[in-house]
Amino acid sequence: MSTQAATAAARRSKITPERERELYEAVLDLLREGGYDAVTMEGVAARTKCGKATLYRQWGTKPRLVTAALNKSRTTFFTGIDTGSLAGDLRAAARAAAARGDRDTALVEAVTQAYLQHPDLREALRETVLQPEVAALDAMVRRGVERGEVAADNPAIGFVAPCFLGVLRVERLFEDRLADPAALPAFVEAVLLPALGTPGVQTFDG
Structure with a gap:
């Protein structure tokens, strides 16, 4: 495993599967309520009481977060x-x-x-x-x-x-x-x- 891959894996491991599901569900709820434009890192962080920095560290961008949520569901x-x-x-x-x-x-x-x-x-x-x-x-x-x-x-x-x-x-x-x-x-x-x-x-x- 490359250093970059190992670092990414270590970062991902900080979020439990239960917490990940909670974050993904918040993303999907925001999509249902207001469409893609309604989904923001700030909005997901506020809804789940998660640090915005954690979201950026884990997924990097909004498209990646949304795609991960959709792919999981x-x-x-x-x-x-x-x-x-x-x-x-x-x-x-x-x-x-x-x-x-x-x-x-x-x-x-x-x-x-x-x-x-x-x-x-x-x-x-x-x-x-x-x-x-x-x-x-x-x-x-x-x-x-x-x-x-x-x-x-x-x-x-x-x-x-x-x-x-x-x-x-x-x-x-x-x-x-x-x-x-x-x-x-x-x-x-x-x-x-x-x-x-x-x-x-x-x-x-x-």
């Missing part, structure tokens, strides 16, 4: 899905996303807005929160190509993850169409699988 939807077929994987991914009953709408909306407006936060979120989900979806398609289920030159391959995650991001705008838990599985059947030319497309029946 996030639920992974797609990582670990591997049914043995691309159609099965995408169907399982749709069911997993549709079944998330604890979706924190206020937090999602706050983060989405901040993602668009703050490049520094966007980069951090892309690396720690968004990329694992993109990688999981890309891996499903890659396995499908390797098994011969999808032609390697199919132009739809690069659009699977953006389309899937894009639908999740616009749910609130299309509540009349996407509120039903069957909507995401139906999207997979009607749009993604036909575009990929994947055999075995079936009508979603719950």
